[in-house]
Amino acid sequence: MENESLPRHRRPTGLRTFLFGAPYYPEHWSDAERADDAARMAAAGVNCVRMAEFAWDRMEPVEGEYDFSFFDEQVECLGGVGIRTILCTPTATPPRWLSFRYPEVLRVDAGGRRMEHGSRQHCCTNSPAFREQSWKITSAMAEHFAYSRHVIGWQTDNELNCHFSLCYCEACQRAFREWCRRRYDDDIGALNEAWGTAFWAQSYGSFDHIVLPYDRPARANPGHVLDHRRFVSDSTCEFQREQVEILRRAKAEWLITHNGLMPHIDYAVFARDLDFLGVDLYPAFTEEVHSIPYAADRARSAAGNVLVPELQAGPGGQVGYIHRTPPPGQMRLWAYQAVAHGADGILHFRWRTCRFGAEEYWCGVLDHDNKPRRRYQEFSREGNELRRIGTEILGTSVDVAAAVLAEYDQEQAHAAMPLGMPSPSEQARTAHHYLWRRKLPVGIVEASDSFDGLKLIVLPSFTLMDEALAWRLTGFVRAGGTLLMTAWTGTRDRFNRITDLTPPGLLAGLAGVTVEEYGRLDEAENAIELADGTSAQAHKWYEVLAASSAELLGRWRHGHYAWALAVTLNRLGAGRAIYVGTYLSEANAAALLDLALAEAGVEPILPGLPADVEAARRTSADKTLLFLLNHGDDPQTISRLPAGRDLITGKKISGQLVLDPKDVAIIA
Numbered sequence: 001m002e003n004e005s006l007p008r009h010r011r012p013t014g015l016r017t018f019l020f021g022a023p024y025y026p027e028h029w030s031d032a033e034r035a036d037d038a039a040r041m042a043a044a045g046v047n048c049v050r051m052a053e054f055a056w057d058r059m060e061p062v063e064g065e066y067d068f069s070f071f072d073e074q075v076e077c078l079g080g081v082g083i084r085t086i087l088c089t090p091t092a093t094p095p096r097w098l099s100f101r102y103p104e105v106l107r108v109d110a111g112g113r114r115m116e117h118g119s120r121q122h123c124c125t126n127s128p129a130f131r132e133q134s135w136k137i138t139s140a141m142a143e144h145f146a147y148s149r150h151v152i153g154w155q156t157d158n159e160l161n162c163h164f165s166l167c168y169c170e171a172c173q174r175a176f177r178e179w180c181r182r183r184y185d186d187d188i189g190a191l192n193e194a195w196g197t198a199f200w201a202q203s204y205g206s207f208d209h210i211v212l213p214y215d216r217p218a219r220a221n222p223g224h225v226l227d228h229r230r231f232v233s234d235s236t237c238e239f240q241r242e243q244v245e246i247l248r249r250a251k252a253e254w255l256i257t258h259n260g261l262m263p264h265i266d267y268a269v270f271a272r273d274l275d276f277l278g279v280d281l282y283p284a285f286t287e288e289v290h291s292i293p294y295a296a297d298r299a300r301s302a303a304g305n306v307l308v309p310e311l312q313a314g315p316g317g318q319v320g321y322i323h324r325t326p327p328p329g330q331m332r333l334w335a336y337q338a339v340a341h342g343a344d345g346i347l348h349f350r351w352r353t354c355r356f357g358a359e360e361y362w363c364g365v366l367d368h369d370n371k372p373r374r375r376y377q378e379f380s381r382e383g384n385e386l387r388r389i390g391t392e393i394l395g396t397s398v399d400v401a402a403a404v405l406a407e408y409d410q411e412q413a414h415a416a417m418p419l420g421m422p423s424p425s426e427q428a429r430t431a432h433h434y435l436w437r438r439k440l441p442v443g444i445v446e447a448s449d450s451f452d453g454l455k456l457i458v459l460p461s462f463t464l465m466d467e468a469l470a471w472r473l474t475g476f477v478r479a480g481g482t483l484l485m486t487a488w489t490g491t492r493d494r495f496n497r498i499t500d501l502t503p504p505g506l507l508a509g510l511a512g513v514t515v516e517e518y519g520r521l522d523e524a525e526n527a528i529e530l531a532d533g534t535s536a537q538a539h540k541w542y543e544v545l546a547a548s549s550a551e552l553l554g555r556w557r558h559g560h561y562a563w564a565l566a567v568t569l570n571r572l573g574a575g576r577a578i579y580v581g582t583y584l585s586e587a588n589a590a591a592l593l594d595l596a597l598a599e600a601g602v603e604p605i606l607p608g609l610p611a612d613v614e615a616a617r618r619t620s621a622d623k624t625l626l627f628l629l630n631h632g633d634d635p636q637t638i639s640r641l642p643a644g645r646d647l648i649t650g651k652k653i654s655g656q657l658v659l660d661p662k663d664v665a666i667i668a
C-alpha cells in the first residue's frame with residue numbers, strides 16, 4: 001500500500017512493463033494490407049496496441065448478434081509476437097441499427113437540435129436505452145475476452161465529452177431532476193435556498209418541475225448552472241462506472257483506463273474508478289513546447305502517473321485545418337517529454353493513416369500507402385529504447401515543489417459568471433507556464449490532494465471556499481509553505497452564492513487583508529508599484545486592500561485609489577500568504593510570482609540551464625531520474641550535472657553533457 005500514502009499526483013501507475021505501441025484499426029484494412037503489421041510492430045519495439053473503440057458495428061452487426069471472431073484473430077496474431085492488447089468499450093460510435101431502432105438515444109443540444117448518426121458521440125450517456133446497450137455490449141465483450149491471455153486491459157469509451165458534453169434531451173432532464181433530489185435530500189426548500197431562486201421568481205415547488213439551465217431568453221442562475229455542471233460530470237462518471245464494474249467482475253486483473261482530458265468531467269472523481277488515467281496529447285494544435293507539460297501535469301493531478309493512449313505522430317487534419325508536419329525528431333522528443341511529466345506508457349496515434357472517413361488526414365506512423373518512412377524509423381528507435389530502459393523509469397513519479405491548485409467546481413463556478421475575467425484554469429496555465437520556464441519542479445495539484453512536499457501553492461481565483469479548504473491552506477502556510485492567491489478568492493460559498501463575509505472571506509485571516517473596493521480595469525490603465533521600485537502590470541481588475549496584519553508588497557499607481565494596497569504578504573506561523581489584488585497574466589506573471597518565489601525556497605531542477613533545454617525529475621524512494629530535453633535547433637551544452645549514467649546511451653556522465661537538437665538524456 002505504499003502508493004496510498006503518497007499524494008495522488010505522485011502515484012505511479014503500478015505498470016510492470018512500460019507500454020509502447022499505437023492505437024490500431026485492423027477493421028480498416030484488408031488481410032493483405034495487414035499482413036506485415038505484427039512483424040513490423042514487433043521490430044519497432046511495440047508491446048501493446050489499443051483496439052476496437054470504433055468497431056461496435058463489426059462486433060454486433062445486428063442487435064444481439066455478436067461476432068468477435070475478427071478481433072479474436074487480431075488479438076491472437078499480435079499476441080503471437082508478444083504484443084498485448086488494450087481493448088475498448090465501443091460506445092463512442094454506436095451502430096446505425098441502435099439509433100434507428102431507439103431514436104430517443106440521440107443527443108440534443110441547448111438549441112433543441114437532435115444529433116444524428118454519421119459521425120460519433122451522437123448518443124446520450126444518460127439515455128436509459130443507450131445505457132442498456134452499453135451494458136450489453138460491454139458485458140458481451142468482457143465475457144468473451146476474459147479468456148484471452150493477450151488482452152491486458154481496457155479503455156472505457158473514447159474521449160468522453162470530446163465533442164458534446166451538455167445534452168438537453170429528455171433523459172438528461174429526468175436524470176438531472178433525480179440528481180437534484182438526491183443532492184438536496186428530497187428537500188425542495190433546500191434547493192431553492194441553495195440556488196437563490198427568490199431572484200426572478202424562479203422557485204420550485206417540486207423536484208419534478210426542475211428544468212435544465214438554458215441561457216434563454218436571459219442568462220441562467222449561477223447556482224443552477226454549477227449544480228448542472230456537477231450533474232454532467234457525475235453522470236458521465238456513472239456511465240463509465242457501469243462499464244468498469246462489468247469489466248472488473250469479468251476479470252479482476254484487467255487494467256482499466258480512459259483517455260481524457262475533455263470538458264465537463266471532474267477527473268479527480270472520474271479516475272477513482274480507473275487503475276490510472278490516460279491523456280491524449282496533440283501538441284501540434286498549438287506548437288507550444290509547454291503544451292505537453294501542462295496537459296500531462298493536469299492529467300496527473302487526478303490520480304498520478306498516466307498512460308498516453310494517443311500521442312501525435314504525424315500532422316492531424318480535419319475539415320477546417322491541418323497541422324504542420326512534425327519535423328524529424330519531434331515525435332520522439334514529445335514522447336520523452338510526456339514521460340518526463342509522468343507517462344508510464346506511450347501509444348502513438350495511430351499505426352497507419354486511414355484512407356477514408358472523417359480522420360483520413362489524421363496521420364499515423366505509417367502513411368496511406370503503407371510504406372515505412374521516417375516516422376516509422378523514429379517510432380522504431382523510440383520503441384526499442386523504451387523496451388530497454390522502460391522498467392528503469394517505472395515506479396518513479398514527478399517531483400513537485402511548486403504547485404498550482406486546480407478544482408473542477410472552481411472552473412465551473414467561474415464559467416457560470418465569468419464577467420469577462422480570466423478563469424482559474426487560464427491563470428493556472430499562466431502560472432504553470434512561468435514556473436516551468438523558470439525550470440522549477442512545478443505541477444498541477446488537485447485541491448483535495450495532499451499538500452505534502454509542496455513549498456509553494458498558487459491559488460488562482462478560487463472563488464468557492466469552505467472551512468475545510470481554508471483550514472488546510474492555513475495549515476500549509478503555518479507549517480512553512482508559501483501561498484499566493486489572486487483576485488476574487490474566497491468570495492463565494494459552495495453553492496456558488498456570494499458570501500456575507502468581506503472578501504477574501506474565509507481566507508481573510510490567512511491573507512491578513514480585506515478587499516474594500518474592486519472594479520474592472522481596461523488594459524494598460526493601471527500598474528502596481530512593487531516595494532522594490534519595479535512595477536507589475538495589472539490585468540483586467542483592481543482590488544483595493546485594507547491590511548489587518550499583512551505587509552505591503554505593492555501599491556496601485558493611478559486612479560482614485562492610487563497608493564492603496566494592491567499586493568500584500570502576511571506572515572503566519574512558519575510561512576506566508578501573498579494576496580494579489582488582480583488577475584495573473586503572461587505580462588505580470590514574472591513580477592508577481594517572483595514575489596512568492598523569493599519567499600518559498602523552491603530550487604530549480606538544475607541551475608544554469610540553457611533556455612531551450614527543459615528539465616524534469618522523476619523520483620522514487622531509491623531512485624532519481626533527471627530528464628533533459630533539448631527543444632531547440634542547436635546543440636546545447638549542459639553543465640553542473642550530477643554524476644550518473646545516461647539511461648538512453650548508457651554513457652557515464654560527470655559534470656557536463658552536449659545535447660543534440662531534439663535529443664533527450666535521462667540521467668540516473
Ligand SMILES: [Zn+2]
Binds near residue numbers: 172
Ligand atoms: Zn441527454
